[in-house]
Amino acid sequence: MKLEYLKKNTQDLLVLNKNLLRTLENKENVLDANIKYWLKKGELISLKKGMYILKDIFVREKNKDKFLEYLAEQMIQPSYLSVEYILAKYQILSEPVQSLTLVTIKKTQEIQNNLGIFRYYSITKKLFIGYENKNNDDLIIFEATKAKALFDFLYFRFLKERPVNTVEIDNLRLNWENISQKEFQEAKRYLKLTNSKKLKKLFKIIEEKYYA
Template sequence: MKSIILSSFDSLPYFTMEAVKQLLGVESVAAGTIQTALYRWMKAGQIIQLKKGVYMTRRFFEQHRAIVDFAPMVSAILIPQSYLSLEYILQRNGILTEMTYPVTAVTLKQTRVFENTLGTFAYRNIKADLYRGFLFSEYMGIPIAQATVAKALFDFLYFRPWKSSRRLAGYDLAEDLRLNLDDFSENDQVEFESFVEISKSKKMEQILKALRKTVWQP
């Protein structure tokens, strides 16, 4: 199978085996033949496997990898019903500054991690009541959902273990987790509090109290 076929996918964010078959326009081409071609293209470095059955051409990757929305777009391709949140959003907004994190997202589907040539993409499952607090944008025709800063902080703390020792008077949550919350606006605080109320989580109520005692004092 001629690799010139790949040039037809160079302008697309991703393609599938079915897309290759449709491009050939030959119903008699066996799935095994297409799979063999895909395997050879991967070995030759001409394509990148994002997940099982989903690929990106090396040319598309090289042309778009430096764009700020590239990783968010890949995250949305891997699990369309997800929104970027947690460490990824907090780091992009300067709230987490000391480490490099994988691309992190939240979904109604099962918790899982994808590792491919482009990096690590981690997804956490959340209940339907809390599947909110994100905004949509688009890159290369792919809808991308990203949490607000307040929701990203809520998700980050919601999924972290909460030890009873942290309830002690004088405990500084932001200092302990090295969270830079100096620029967290009053509106962000109100939004964060609304998610705590929706969650009906005793743990999140305790966390909110801890934040009010230290960084969100009136």
């Protein structure tokens, strides 16, 4: 299969997968050789095993950050942007974030490719809520509200091993002044969907310390 043939027949698609490519080239050994060659030449970019984008598609995107957000959610579905990435966006985290972080009902995992690092945190189905469709230039991107991103962050940090006390809360180095009382109460409401006494204790300490 020629590269131009691939481009012509996938010009309306942003993401390609192996099954789609098989409809254009039914000889598996030829297809594998094509993919290997295009990857080596940089004409094709691997997102994860069996999922790719054409270099031309990535280059023509003006808003690379938004496109990466879109790709992150395409790699693992369903998922939404949350945790550190969203907290950093609202200047709640004191330190810069080096990866895109998402929440999913699939397993916890990390994907690294030439475009970046993508971390996915696994959550129960009943807590897979609190996100919005941030449609941007026809790209559908699901993003946690500020309140849900805060809840997700605390949920993953404290649900298991980490003890709940004021020292650990201070060590989070969060800019609590960037979270309003209303937003904190919204985050607190998600506690109704978990039976964790530890998380309830955590929110109680935070409320007394920053929102009394």
